[in-house]
Amino acid sequence: MDPRIREHAETIADHSTGIEAGENVVIAMPREAEDLAVALHEVVGDRGANPVYLNNSERASRAFLRACADGSDEDGGEFETPDHQLALYEETDVVVIARGGANVSEQSDVAPETTAAYRRAMQPVLKERLSKRWCLTQFPSSGHAQLAGMSTEAYENFVWDAVSLDWDAQRAHQAEMVEILDDADEVRIRSGEGTDVTMSVAGNTTLNDYGEKNLPGGEVFTAPVRESVEGEVHFDMPLYRQGREIEGVRVRFEEGRVESYSAERNEEVLDGVFDTDEGARYLGELGIGMNRNIDRFTYNMLFDEKMGDTVHMAVGAAYEECVGEENEANESAEHVDMIVDMSTESVIEVDGEVVQRDGTFVFEDGFE
Incomplete structure (x- = not known):
């Protein structure tokens, strides 16, 4: 594993969120960022905290949104607030989210009104998550490197230089x-x-x-x-x-x-x-x-x-x-x-x- 990934995880745990022993930590990121998730689990374990890992899949989210919107009227479909996800964040002390999926255009064929309807239903979950200590960061995936017009190696250097600032x-x-x-x-x-x-x-x-x-x-x-x-x-x-x-x-x-x-x-x-x-x-x-x-x-x-x-x-x-x-x-x-x-x-x-x-x-x- 690139040592900069471990440094990234330590920066999240110590500088960004201040993870302490006994705290509940949600780690949510795509499969492409698994190395960062692994490093975070090591760091969280070192500090005596309790991790829960969520695999954020844009493909899965797309499938759900399109299925719910199939045959719906102009309001984009109906969604219910997921109470089980809300309960997770109610019991959480720290949330760490990383972007970095393989395809940045995965949801390009989801209708805007469907996305809007889903976000309305998710508002209580978002509000609860934002009430916790949280950090949003980036894993340098090849998909985001391509969007930036950079080689994967150059994008890795760009991301890790940016997160390791003084x-x-x-x-x-x-x-x-x-x-x-x-x-x-x-x-x-x-x-x-x-x-x-x-x-x-x-x-x-x-x-x-x-x-x-x-x-x-x-x-x-x-x-x-x-x-x-x-x-x-x-x-x-x-x-x-x-x-x-x-x-x-x-x-x-x-x-x-x-x-x-x-x-x-x-x-x-x-x-x-x-x-x-x-x-x-x-x-x-x-x-x-x-x-x-x-x-x-x-x-x-x-x-x-x-x-x-x-x-x-x-x-x-x-x-x-x-x-x-x-x-x-x-x-x-x-x-x-x-x-x-x-x-x-x-x-x-x-x-x-x-x-x-x-x-x-x-x-x-x-x-x-």
Whole structure:
């Protein structure tokens, strides 16, 4: 086994989740990531915790979704919340999930409305899982390497270099942006001719993602005040969802709500997202990518949203930790991130002051 896999497992157990003796741990990942699952079982055993292993199979999920949708009407079919899965997470202390399946397009022939209906049914399970200590990470499978346009070896190096960062140094770097946003009332983002959007973050908390719940980490993020978002956004970096590439997304917000949208390619996938529930038409997250070790776009949101010189916004559920007591947390079965390139002709303004111009922050050398 590649020694970097054991290092990856130790980073998850010690840095990301802090697994302790006697705790119940769910390890969920595809067959292609079995080496990481084995290493995690060794590490969990060393720490005296109790693992349960779930094989996340995209093929099996596809088969179930298509079978349930067969002959259904336009709502995508009916699904029940799996109470047995909910019970598992109720008894769990830590959840570790790894992506890395063989075929990233496995669910490309599942109708968007079916996916939306299933996510609605799964919302209680997702909410319970997110209430635990959790980590989402990536195993460098050949399928994801192909999607990224890289050889398997090059992708392995890319992934393991990204997860083995000096996370204390990254935390300190990002803390300067956290301090700026935590005291803020209004954020304005402008990029090119297509993006000019404002939102309030007053009363909400900004979190510093340095490789805990997401591994790799490398962003700061908060929740917009639900009805405060106004303006237009051109998400000029692609989104890969449900086995399909969505390009050239444009969204217009009024009083926080998505009032119109379009995409140059695979717009019907967006239809399924925004029709999931009412909360899917509101922003749940504003995130600023600050990890410059992630230096290329790979069609994998776990990495792409952390890239330096980017901003991402997620329609759907807000993270409760970000929402202040006086504000309403946006609730939804969806949480879909989309990215804006901020490297040229772009600024982030906080309360009228420019804090980033063309990707360079006010606290960095080279800011003008």
